[in-house]
Amino acid sequence: xxxxxxxxxxxxxxxxxxxxxxxxxxxxxxxxxxxxxxxxxxxxxxxxxxxxxxxxxxxxxxxxxxxxxxxxxxxxxxxxxxxxxxxxxxxxxxxxxxxxxxxxxxxxxxxxxxxxxxxxxxxxxxxxxxxxxxxxxxxxxxxxxxxxxxxxxxxxxxxxxxxxxxxxxxxxxxx
Amino acid sequence: xxxxxxxxxxxxxxxxxxxxxxxxxxxxxxxxxxxxxxxxxxxxxxxxxxxxxxxxxxxxxxxxxxxxxxxxxxxxxxxxxxxxxxxxxxxxxxxxxxxxxxxxxxxxxxxxxxxxxxxxxxxxxxxxxxxxxxxxxxxxxxxxxxxxxxxxxxxxxxxxxxxxxxxxxxxxxxxxxxxxxxxxxxxxxxxxxxxxxxxxxxxxxxxxxxxxxxxxxxxxxxxxxxxxxxxxxxxxxxxxxxxxxxxxxxxxxxxxxxxxxxxxxxxxxxxxxxxxxxxxxxxxxxxxxxxxxxxxxxxxxxxxxxxxxxxxxxxxxxxxxxxxxxxxxxxxxxxxxxxxxxxxxxxxxxxxxxxxxxxxxxxxxxxxxxxxxxxxxxxxxxxxxxxxxxxxxxxxxxxxxxxxxxxxx
Numbered sequence: 001x002x003x004x005x006x007x008x009x010x011x012x013x014x015x016x017x018x019x020x021x022x023x024x025x026x027x028x029x030x031x032x033x034x035x036x037x038x039x040x041x042x043x044x045x046x047x048x049x050x051x052x053x054x055x056x057x058x059x060x061x062x063x064x065x066x067x068x069x070x071x072x073x074x075x076x077x078x079x080x081x082x083x084x085x086x087x088x089x090x091x092x093x094x095x096x097x098x099x100x101x102x103x104x105x106x107x108x109x110x111x112x113x114x115x116x117x118x119x120x121x122x123x124x125x126x127x128x129x130x131x132x133x134x135x136x137x138x139x140x141x142x143x144x145x146x147x148x149x150x151x152x153x154x155x156x157x158x159x160x161x162x163x164x165x166x167x168x169x170x171x172x173x174x175x
Numbered sequence: 176x177x178x179x180x181x182x183x184x185x186x187x188x189x190x191x192x193x194x195x196x197x198x199x200x201x202x203x204x205x206x207x208x209x210x211x212x213x214x215x216x217x218x219x220x221x222x223x224x225x226x227x228x229x230x231x232x233x234x235x236x237x238x239x240x241x242x243x244x245x246x247x248x249x250x251x252x253x254x255x256x257x258x259x260x261x262x263x264x265x266x267x268x269x270x271x272x273x274x275x276x277x278x279x280x281x282x283x284x285x286x287x288x289x290x291x292x293x294x295x296x297x298x299x300x301x302x303x304x305x306x307x308x309x310x311x312x313x314x315x316x317x318x319x320x321x322x323x324x325x326x327x328x329x330x331x332x333x334x335x336x337x338x339x340x341x342x343x344x345x346x347x348x349x350x351x352x353x354x355x356x357x358x359x360x361x362x363x364x365x366x367x368x369x370x371x372x373x374x375x376x377x378x379x380x381x382x383x384x385x386x387x388x389x390x391x392x393x394x395x396x397x398x399x400x401x402x403x404x405x406x407x408x409x410x411x412x413x414x415x416x417x418x419x420x421x422x423x424x425x426x427x428x429x430x431x432x433x434x435x436x437x438x439x440x441x442x443x444x445x446x447x448x449x450x451x452x453x454x455x456x457x458x459x460x461x462x463x464x465x466x467x468x469x470x471x472x473x474x475x476x477x478x479x480x481x482x483x484x485x486x487x488x489x490x491x492x493x494x495x496x497x498x499x500x501x502x503x504x505x506x507x508x509x510x511x512x513x514x515x516x517x518x519x520x521x522x523x524x525x526x527x528x529x530x531x532x533x534x535x536x537x538x539x540x541x542x543x544x545x546x547x548x549x550x551x552x553x554x555x556x557x558x559x560x561x562x563x564x565x566x567x568x569x570x571x572x573x574x575x576x577x578x579x580x581x582x583x584x
Contacts, residue, residue, distance in 0.1 A: 030515050031275050058418075059405050061518065063531055063544040071514065071535050082531060084518050084546075088402075088416070091423045095518060116405025119554040127239075142232040142583055152240060 010034055012054055012094060020046055035095040037080075043098045044108040047083060051113050056085035056094060059110070062120040064128045068154040077101045079128055083110070100130055109135040127152035197225060200565070204233050208311050208569040211579035213553070215568065222564045227557040231550075235583040242543030246509075247273045247347050248484060250543070255341040257545065258581045260303050261296035263332070264523045266345040271426060272519035272530035277482055277512055279348050283470040286428035288354055291362065291465050292335070292344060293427075293521070294458040298369065299328045300524035300576070301409075301451040301458075308448060308573030309380055312389050317379045324365070324372045331361045348483030349475025362466055369459055373452065380448075390445035394559035394571035397442055404555050408526025408548055410575065413450045414442035420522035431468070432461045444574040481510045509538040516542075525549055525576055549581040 023042030061084035077099030109132035202215040254269035306321025336342035437453035439446035489496030520529030526548035533542040
């Protein structure tokens with residue numbers, strides 16, 4: 001997110017600030033995208049407030065970003081996960097972002113709020129190794145189960161590390 | 176390993192009533208009715224499906240990782256291949272996000288051209304989806320009609336870009352070549368032929384007893400489920416969610432056109448089929464208006480905007496054009512992008528196709544997260560198929576229009 005640290009004045013941001021205060025780290029607007037970076041501890045409450053009380057009932061996108069080596073990034077976590085919420089009545093969108101760091105990248109799952117988060121959280125887990133607490137079925141989704149790395153991390157090379165060549169071979173007798 | 180079948184068979188607790196006896200059936204990854212490489216593990220009680228577990232990842236091509244290594248202009252060839260049933264819409268979606276990031280305002284002509292190719296690809300995608308749904312349920316003729324028309328749309332792609340299947344037509348700030356008269360002639364031919372084909376398909380299917388019996392009441396998705404499971408596009412609209420990005424968050428030149436957003440409330444396979452059929456009619460209406468009012472003037476933004484590639488004539492015949500081309504193509508040069516991120520979405524044939532784009536100041540994106548509609552809709556499949564029969568799997572799968580390349584990116 002950009003360096004603009006000031007809190008943007010927007011009705012929903014004011015509501016969130018009033019309710020969650022210190023858990024909101026910063027908010028900004030860029031090209032009509034309203035983004036709010038929240039603390040991990042308040043993530044689930046912020047999202048469920050937006051869904052149940054503010055009318056943002058539609059989770060339109062969930063994904064992860066790895067900022068390892070991002071130019072001039074001094075502070076902030078290595079990973080960020082974004083939730084793009086949509087209020088269908090007024091076509092308003094809000095992007096909630098949350099940072100997680102490497103030793104134990106864990107976030108609360110939003111499965112209790114949106115069933116649509118199921119596969120999207122599994123994909124973030126598969127590609128970045130970010131775990132989602134409370135997800136009923138957190139398995140790899142795109143890569144095979146034997147795969148040990150997280151391919152979309154920035155320190156994972158484009159050509160892989162050779163895991164693909166070390167997969168166990170199943171012979172006809174074993175099948 | 177030799178197996179004593181008789182002993183193994185006797186060993187099972189069949190019919191003892193202690194635990195239910197369920198079959199497991201692998202459906203796909205190469206089943207003719209799955210169209211692409213999808214795998215479904217079905218748990219069956221007789222022919223009734225107790226549980227369906229979709230497995231994906233057979234086609235994982237690393238498109239999102241590639242996006243971190245190709246420039247904004249190069250990546251359009253990869254964006255094409257995400258949903259290869261409607262490539263121009265993917266290109267429009269990709270460069271829509273890039274232009275939002277770079278704050279480029281397109282020329283009026285370019286906006287109209289992108290609307291035309293986007294709507295053509297919507298027709299092309301829906302033709303395949305409806306035609307293949309009919310084919311899977313045994314109606315081969317409707318499929319042939321649909322595919323024949325798709326060839327005409329490919330003729331348009333070929334004429335406008337030189338490529339038939341993956342046009343790679345859009346560029347940052349414009350398009351590869353401007354539309355000429357021949358392209359417009361081919362579009363005119365599509366406009367003339369499509370209503371007849373659609374009418375023929377309707378005649379074949381809308382009162383066809385077999386088709387109706389297999390589509391109606393199958394795979395019902397309620398409105399609440401559609402919203403909760405993040406469904407968008409025709410699938411959500413068939414369940415009563417009338418949201419359409421073209422109307423509700425207008426982009427390109429969509430406010431200029433009058434068209435309807437078709438929707439249904441039943442939420443079954445037949446409703447999804449009908450919504451798609453009607454959307455094709457509305458797309459034709461949009462194309463007709465766009466061709467009629469196509470603005471004159473340049474298709475690309477001027478070179479002074481720094482981002483668009485100069486066309487071939489300018490690059491070869493003028494010094495400024497050559498310098499501009501050099502500055503944009505050389506890896507250590509090129510203009511700066513803002514160090515910021517943006518989410519932009521368009522209404523693709525299957526729903527909201529969005530890009531969460533992070534830029535680090537260079538011409539290559541730091542992260543190109545794609546919000547693919549197929550991926551989200553395939554996750555809905557287990558909910559839709561529960562308690563139906565095996566034969567309904569193809570009906571539900573056909574009505575969801577899943578493309579594996581978009582699932583696996």
